[in-house]
Structure formats: structure tokens, C-alpha cells
Amino acid sequence: MLRKLFLNVEQKISSGMFEGIHHPLPVKARFELIMSNYIEFILNHKDEFLFYEQFCNSPLVENLYLEDSSSMFQPFYKLIEEGKEQKLLKDYDTMLLLVLIYAPVTELAKQYYRREFEFNDRNVKDLIQSSWDAVKA
Structure with a gap:
């Protein structure tokens, strides 16, 4: 049941992330x-985001999380690979690039929920640009 809930939340995150994306x-x-x-998903779905983060950092993830869920994020993996092929992104391991992209966002989201950080238009723009700068070639 926990695994099913996790996959459901993961599907919601994936659907939200790739809304309006055209090749x-x-x-x-x-x-x-x-x-x-x-970022918009995180701000509008606090419970799902915090559940997802806790589950991903739990020892249960090894027992319940299966690779089949990673296909939900394939469009982002493909985008990273395409960026590397076009020499727009660093030729690093894709998982390393994803950590450089996601970690600042998730950490700031946690700070946002503790009322230690504000997601305003300027901060969102700067965060996205910083994420791009971290991985661009």
C-alpha cells in the first residue's frame, strides 16, 4: 500500500513537471x-512533496521502490542527454547533473515550508538560472 501511494505521488510530480513541454x-x-x-508543484502540493522527500530518504525505499517508476522522469533524462549531445551541458554523468539540479530546489522547498525562504518571482528565476549555470557546459 505504501509503495502504491509513493508511485501515485511520483506520477503526480511527473505529470506536473512535464506539463506543456514540447520537443x-x-x-x-x-x-x-x-x-x-x-517548483510550482512543490508550492501547491506540500503534503505530496514532503511525503515524497521523506519516503526517498527512508530505509523503506530500498524495500519498496522499484526501478519501474524511474520511467516517469525519462523526459528529463532525455533532455539532459540531448543537452550533453549539443554541448550545452557538461559531459558529466547524468545522475550527477540531476543532483546538481534538484538538490538546491528541494532544500529551498524545505526551508520555504519552515518559513525560512520565500519563493517569489525573483528567487524562482534566480534558482532556475543557478540550476542551469551549475550544469551548463
């Missing part, structure tokens, strides 16, 4: 839209 958009524009969608 003809340049890599950077798709990156910015995905990140903006992800």
Missing part, C-alpha cells in the same frame, strides 16, 4: 519550463 522548444527553454513546473 521543438530549445533545450534551455524546456529545462526552464520543467524547473518552473516542478
Whole structure:
């Protein structure tokens, strides 16, 4: 039951992240839209985000989390690979790039929920740009 709940939340996150994404958009524009969608999801779905974060950091993840859920985030993995092929992104391991992108967002989201950080238009723009700068070639 816990695994099913986790997969359901993961599907909601994935659907939110990739809303409005179209391949003809340049890599950077798709990156910015995905990140903006992800931040918006976090801000509008506190319970799901915090559950997802706790579950991912729990020892239960090893017993319940299966690789089949990673397919939900394939569009982002493909975007990273496309960016590397176009020499727009660093030629690092994809998982390393994803950590450089996601970690600041998730940490600031936790600070936001503790009322230690404000997600205003300027901060969101700066965060997305910083994430891009961390991985760009």
C-alpha cells in the first residue's frame, strides 16, 4: 500500500513537471519550463512533496521502490542527454547533473515550508538560472 501511494505521488510530480513541454522548444527553454513546473508543484502540493522527500530518504525505499517508476522522469533524462549531445551541458554523468539540479530546489522547498525562504518571482528565476549555470557546459 505504501509503495502504491509513493508511485501515485511520483506520477503526480511527473505529470506536473512535464506539463506543456514540447520537443521543438530549445533545450534551455524546456529545462526552464520543467524547473518552473516542478517548483510550482512543490508550492501547491506540500503534503505530496514532503511525503515524497521523506519516503526517498527512508530505509523503506530500498524495500519498496522499484526501478519501474524511474520511467516517469525519462523526459528529463532525455533532455539532459540531448543537452550533453549539443554541448550545452557538461559531459558529466547524468545522475550527477540531476543532483546538481534538484538538490538546491528541494532544500529551498524545505526551508520555504519552515518559513525560512520565500519563493517569489525573483528567487524562482534566480534558482532556475543557478540550476542551469551549475550544469551548463
